[in-house]
Every structure is written in structure tokens, then in C-alpha cells.
Amino acid sequence: MKRRWIKWAMLGVVLIAGFGAYVWLGQREDKLPEGIASGNGRIEATEVDVATKLAGRLTEIMVREGDMVAKGQTLARMDTRELAARRRSAQAEMQRAEEERRYAAAMLEQQRSQLALVVKDLDRYRRLYASKSIALQSLQRQETARDTARAAVAAARARQANATAAIDAVKARIDEIQSFIDDSTLMAPVDGRVLYRLAEPGEVLGAGGRVLTLLDVSDVTMTIFLPTNQAGRVDLGSDARIILDARPDWVIPARVSFVAPKAQFTPKDVETRTEREKLMFRIKVRIDPELLKAHAEKVKTGLPGMAYLRLGADVLWPPVLKTTLDGA
Incomplete structure (x- = not known):
């Protein structure tokens, strides 16, 4: 009986916490003033392959998946x-x-x-x-x-x-x-994290054989889609904010780095079918590389979230969208 009571109590706590987060996010959405646009997307980062220039035998790999590496760091060596x-x-x-x-x-x-x-x-x-x-x-x-x-x-x-x-x-x-x-000494072309280890010492690789895949944690973006009436008011380089579903308490500063020159139908995994049937503009917001250097260990791709954009330079950010990442 006691175990059943504990189980129901824990379930109640989880439901209350979930409801609280839902209400908190809903209030944030409701409080968005005129001139602020939003769209959902996922955190993305550039993947960089480290590959051989010549065919040969791989003799050594110095890193493992998940390791952070610096630009110019030696990652692997080929038989010379x-x-x-x-x-x-x-x-x-x-x-x-x-x-x-x-x-x-x-x-x-x-x-x-x-x-x-x-x-x-x-x-x-x-x-x-x-x-x-x-x-x-x-x-x-x-x-x-x-x-x-x-x-x-x-x-x-x-x-x-x-x-x-x-x-x-x-x-x-x-x-x-x-x-x-x-060139037989393979070095990191960018600062980043080892995403995949694709070969092991002793393997014979052809020219262009991939050894590692790095995640460039200095180039992190989120792609969203906005309707034509909003996309036309978005300026390249304007301020943006990103809030991740996993960390709704973080308000991450970003900037608009790309605005598609042509409208398109949104992908199937974006919004509802009604939204997919509309012509939208693809917009990419990029997190400041200097900020990413300070939080490189926290970068994870694939995390869903929301991006918020100002539709004019005179539009002020509401209090709920004041940046908080530096204090996290």
C-alpha cells in the first residue's frame, strides 16, 4: 500500500512539473508583442570529415568519440x-x-x-x-x-x-x-568535438578515406520557416533568440545569418499539414561563435526549440526574451 502511495505521489509531481513548464512556455508565447516572430527548429552544427589524401595504412588515432579537439591538433597518422x-x-x-x-x-x-x-x-x-x-x-x-x-x-x-x-x-x-x-599527419581543421570515429589503426584506406567526423561547435545554427508577411521584414544580421525545449530557462542570443531568396513549401516535419501547404521562407539563425567557445561543452545537435526574431530594428525584446545564457 505504501509503495502504491509513493508511486502515485511521484506521478503527481511529474504531472505538476510538466504542467508548470507548459503553462510557463504558453505564457511566454502569449506575452510576445507585435513585431516578434517565432518558429520551431532544431540545433544544427557543421560536420567536417577528416580524411586521407593518399591511400595507405592507418597507424594511429589519438582521439575518441566525444573528445574536444582544437584546430591544428594532431588526430591520426598514416604509415609514411x-x-x-x-x-x-x-x-x-x-x-x-x-x-x-x-x-x-x-x-x-x-x-x-x-x-x-x-x-x-x-x-x-x-x-x-x-x-x-x-x-x-x-x-x-x-x-x-x-x-x-x-x-x-x-x-x-x-x-x-x-x-x-x-x-x-x-x-x-x-x-x-x-x-x-x-598530409599523412591528419590534423583538426576546426575547433570541435569528435562525432564519429570511422576507422581504426591497421586499416588500409583509399585516397579520401574518412577517418573521423568532427562537429564544428563554433558554427551552430537553427533553421526555421516564416510566412511571407513576416519573412519580408527580417533583416540579415538582425538580432534573434533561441530557446531550447530541454532548457527553457536559457535564452540564447543569436543573429539571422541567412534568409532564403525564394519561398518554398515547408518540410513534412515542420508544424501542421496546414502550415506545410503554405509557402514559407527558410531562415537560419546563428549563435555567436565567441559565445559558443565559452559553452562548447554544452553544444548538442538535434535539440528542438524555438527561435524568435525581431521584425524591425525599433522592436524591443520583451522581458521573457532577455538573454540568460551567460548567467546559466
Whole structure:
């Protein structure tokens, strides 16, 4: 008998609490002045995938689902032994290319000296020919020697240029391999929470294979739908408020970040069938990122709630919509 009495007492407490919350929310709705619009929606946040750039074996994951991570934090590593071997091979090739360039430079200097000597001899042969001391055939042989020396200089210069180009190509390959090695360390692109761990160490993943999914807790929004007579009075960047069903005592400040340029029928999960048959405008309100940083641990997506918007800059927020999150 006593247990039955306790059970009925607990049920009565729950009903009273539920009725009180219902009345409190209803009063909040009833007290909304002219110029305040509202719509229901759910908390949403941007999901960011952390994926591999190259195919390979996953060697290590440093985080688990639910962990908070900072932008730039190392989250996972891929096996880089093959890439390291390719880099060593390219570095050895670089040394050979540099030796080839030094040899080509020395050969160029040698051919230039040879050309200078041949040119001097040609001047002497011309004077001798002018004084009738040598035959024309001797002069022509010296001119041919000069042309040959010039060709040798051009060939040495081309060889040096080829060696320089080979060095540049090897440098580019080394930089590419190094970038692949750097990309094999997977880092957090944003501050957020680990939502899903999609792979485990030892798995071989293809290029673009997803390892983790992060929830960007600095980009949290709620999407609502307003009729045309209200949406036309909503300004981008204007103040908004969000109240979650789970925490009706929190009044969260936000701003309008998106107003659809075209009307649409609302989704099936919004309001009643009568509301769905109306043309509405999709509006997104975004919570201040700086505020989210202070309350990052409290961010949970999918929570239902209400968003409230002012339909004009001169409209004042009623007392029931004064922000309270900072004091929560």
C-alpha cells in the first residue's frame, strides 16, 4: 500500500512539473508583442570529415568519440615508410644532379677558354694571310676550328642548363613527397568535438578515406520557416533568440545569418499539414561563435526549440526574451 502511495505521489509531481513548464512556455508565447516572430527548429552544427589524401595504412588515432579537439591538433597518422624511402631516393638523385651541374660548369669554362685561344689564332692567321705568308686553305681551317669551338661552348652551356633543370625537377619531386608526408599527419581543421570515429589503426584506406567526423561547435545554427508577411521584414544580421525545449530557462542570443531568396513549401516535419501547404521562407539563425567557445561543452545537435526574431530594428525584446545564457 505504501509503495502504491509513493508511486502515485511521484506521478503527481511529474504531472505538476510538466504542467508548470507548459503553462510557463504558453505564457511566454502569449506575452510576445507585435513585431516578434517565432518558429520551431532544431540545433544544427557543421560536420567536417577528416580524411586521407593518399591511400595507405592507418597507424594511429589519438582521439575518441566525444573528445574536444582544437584546430591544428594532431588526430591520426598514416604509415609514411614508403614515402620516406621515396624521399631518400630523390635526395640521392639530387646529389647526382648537382654533381652533373658542377661538371657541366667546368666543361663550359674549358670550352670558353678553348674558343678564346682559337679566336686569337684566327686573328693571327688573318694577318699572315694578308701579308701573303700563308695559303687561303690554312686560314679556312682556322675559321672552321673557331666555328667548332663556338659549337662546343653552346653544347656545354646547354648541358649546364639541362643539369639545372634536372635539379629543379628533383627539388619539385622532393617537395611533393614531403607534402604527402605532411598530409599523412591528419590534423583538426576546426575547433570541435569528435562525432564519429570511422576507422581504426591497421586499416588500409583509399585516397579520401574518412577517418573521423568532427562537429564544428563554433558554427551552430537553427533553421526555421516564416510566412511571407513576416519573412519580408527580417533583416540579415538582425538580432534573434533561441530557446531550447530541454532548457527553457536559457535564452540564447543569436543573429539571422541567412534568409532564403525564394519561398518554398515547408518540410513534412515542420508544424501542421496546414502550415506545410503554405509557402514559407527558410531562415537560419546563428549563435555567436565567441559565445559558443565559452559553452562548447554544452553544444548538442538535434535539440528542438524555438527561435524568435525581431521584425524591425525599433522592436524591443520583451522581458521573457532577455538573454540568460551567460548567467546559466
